[in-house]
Amino acid sequence: MRKFYLIGFALLLFFDTIGQTSFKLTANHSEPLEANIDWLIRIFTNPFVYIAIFAYISTFFTWMVLLKKAPVGPAFAASHLEIVTVMFVSIWVFNEEITLMRSIGAALIVLGIIFLALAEKEINQRQEISK
Structure with a gap:
């Protein structure tokens, strides 16, 4: 099951990051914005x-x-890792900067996901013990 989650979330991050980056590239190509x-x-x-x-x-x-x-809470949180991956891809593709505030924000996102995963693991262990 763990392999399923790792592969699934890696694919989710990959597709989401590619999608966000491609939309930005399309927006840049389509300028100026005109109806x-x-x-x-x-x-x-x-x-x-x-x-x-x-x-x-x-x-x-x-x-x-x-x-x-996947449990909805941790899965939803983990799906937001694309904010971090898009930030790193934007450095390479769009020459954007990583500022201190962006670094802190990315670290907090990753920490939040880690804490949610640990909490989910603890809940699962308690449920197994009570059975």
């Missing part, structure tokens, strides 16, 4: 919009499979 046909053409002629759509569909199906088995 006209030229703007739509710029969007739909960019291959990254199709990568983003594929990634979000894949994220949805991966999430649905994970929710069949």
